[in-house]
Amino acid sequence: MKISxxxxxxxxxxLCCEEDLETELCSACGCDMMSDVLAYVKNQAVLLTGLVxxxxxxxxxxxxxxxxxxxxxxxxxxxxxxxxxxxxxxxxATKFTLFEACGRLYVNGLRGEVG
Amino acid sequence: xxxxxTFHYDVDGENFTSAGNASVQVKxxxxxxxxxxEIIKRVSIAMYEGEINMVIHANGGMADVTVSxxxxxxxxxxxxxxxxxxxxxxxxxxSTAPDNIRSLGFGAGMGLPNMKRYTDTMEIDTEVGRxxxxxxxxxxx
Numbered sequence: 313m314k315i316s317x318x319x320x321x322x323x324x325x326x327l328c329c330e331e332d333l334e335t336e337l338c339s340a341c342g343c344d345m346m347s348d349v350l351a352y353v354k355n356q357a358v359l360l361t362g363l364v365x366x367x368x369x370x371x372x373x374x375x376x377x378x379x380x381x382x383x384x385x386x387x388x389x390x391x392x393x394x395x396x397x398x399x400x401x402x403x404x405a406t407k408f409t410l411f412e413a414c415g416r417l418y419v420n421g422l423r424g425e426v427g
Numbered sequence: 428x429x430x431x432x433t434f435h436y437d438v439d440g441e442n443f444t445s446a447g448n449a450s451v452q453v454k455x456x457x458x459x460x461x462x463x464x465e466i467i468k469r470v471s472i473a474m475y476e477g478e479i480n481m482v483i484h485a486n487g488g489m490a491d492v493t494v495s496x497x498x499x500x501x502x503x504x505x506x507x508x509x510x511x512x513x514x515x516x517x518x519x520x521x522s523t524a525p526d527n528i529r530s531l532g533f534g535a536g537m538g539l540p541n542m543k544r545y546t547d548t549m550e551i552d553t554e555v556g557r558x559x560x561x562x563x564x565x566x567x568x
Contacts, residue, residue, distance in 0.1 A: 347535030350472055351519075351544075363532045367479075370447040371532075374454065374471045376464065391444070 313337050313422045315379050315402050318358065321416045322381060322406035328393050329402040335378050339425045342414040346371040354425045360413050364388055369395045378402060383410045428460055431495040438478055438503075440487025443531060449490045450475035460494065462567065469545040470499045470565050476538045477503045477561055483528050484508065485559065498547075499565045506558040513551055517543070 316333040319326060326333070341353050342360040349359065349371050358379040359372050364386050372380050373395075379402040382388060387405055388396070396403050406413050434456065436449035454471040462470075474490065481488040485507020493500040510516050517539050524534025543549045546563040553559040 344532060345535050346532035347537045347541075350476060351535070351537040351541045365531055366444050367447060367532060370451055370475065373451060374447075374468070374475045376468055 313417070313420070315358075315404075317420070318379065318381065318417060318422075319404055321420055322404065322408060322413050324381060324404040324406040327382075327388065327403040327405055328396045329400055332378070332400065332402050335402070337378060337422065340414070340417055340422050341424055342410050344410070349375065356425060358422075360410055360417075362386060362410055364392070366392050366395060368392070369399065369401065372401055373399045379404065381406055381413060383408060383413050428494070428496055431493050432460075434492045434494070436490040436492075438481050438487045438490055440482050440485065443482055443528075446479050446482040447475050450478050453492050457494065457499070462499075466499070466565060466567055470501065473542045473545040473549075473563050473565070474501050474503075476542050477501070477563070479533055480538045481505045481507070483524050483533065488558075495567075497566065497568055499567065501546075501561075501563045501565075503561045503563075504558070505560075509555040509557055509559055510551065510553040511555050513553060 315335050337357040339356045340358045341356040343349050344361055344363045346367055357377055359377055360381045362383050369392050381404045385407045439445050450471055457467045485505035488505030491502045519540045520536040522534045522536035528534040547566045548564045550562045
C-alpha cells in the first residue's frame with residue numbers, strides 16, 4: 313500500500329516529506345511503547361502511535377521505517393519535524409484513534425508481520 | 428576503508444530528548460561508509476538501546492565505536508549505579524525504570540535482551556557504585 317493511500321484512508325494531514333507519498337509500504341505496526349517496537353517489530357514500514365516525543369522519530373529511523381502516523385490528532389514538535397525531514401520520514405496526523413486507524417488499514421489489506 | 432575508524436560521543440544524561448543522537452550519527456556514518464543495511468540496522472538498534480539505558484539509569488556516559496571491514500565494536504561506558512544482578516537485568520520484561528520513563532515509551536525491560544539479540548557478542552562489566560561498561564560487536568563478514 314502506498315503512503316498516499318494511507319493518507320486517504322486515515323483522512324490524514326501530511327506534516328513532512330510530502331514528496332515521498334508514493335513510497336510503497338509492506339506492513340505496519342501500532343504501538344506506544346518504543347521498547348516493544350525495537351524488540352518485536354521486524355520489517356514494518358509504518359508506525360502508528362499516540363506517543364509524541366523525539367524518540368519516536370529516532371526509533372523509526374533505527375528500524376528503517378518510512379512513515380509515522382500520529383493518531384488522535386496529535387502533532388509533533390518542531391524538533392521532531394526537523395529530525396524527520398533530515399531522515400526522510402513521512403509524518404502524517406489523523407483524527408482517528410490508534411485502534412480505528414489500524415483497523416482501517418488492516419481491512420484495506422495492510423498487514424503486520426507475524427513472528 | 429582499509430584501516431579501522433573510531434568515533435567518540437559523550438552521552439548527555441540530563442536530557443532525554445537528545446538521547447539517541449549518537450546512534451543516529453553512527454547510523455548515518457555507516458551508511459556513508461557503505462555497510463550492508465542489515466548490519467547497520469543491528470548496530471543502530473543495539474547502540475540506541477544502550478544509549479537510552481545510559482540516560483535512564485546512569486546519568487549519561489560515553490560511547491566509543493570502532494568500525495572496520497570485519498566488525499563494528501561499540502563500547503558504552505558509564506559511571507552510574509552499576510547493575511546489581513546482571514542475570515535478572517537480562518530477563519525480558521524486568522525493568523527498574525521509573526514510571527515517567529514508561530510514559531515516554533521506554534522501560535519495558537527489553538533493552539539489554541534486545542542489545543544481546545542484535546549483536547554477535549556482548550560483555551557486561553559492572554560494579555555496584557562504580558558503573559558499567561558494555562562491549563558489543565557485530566560481525567560484518
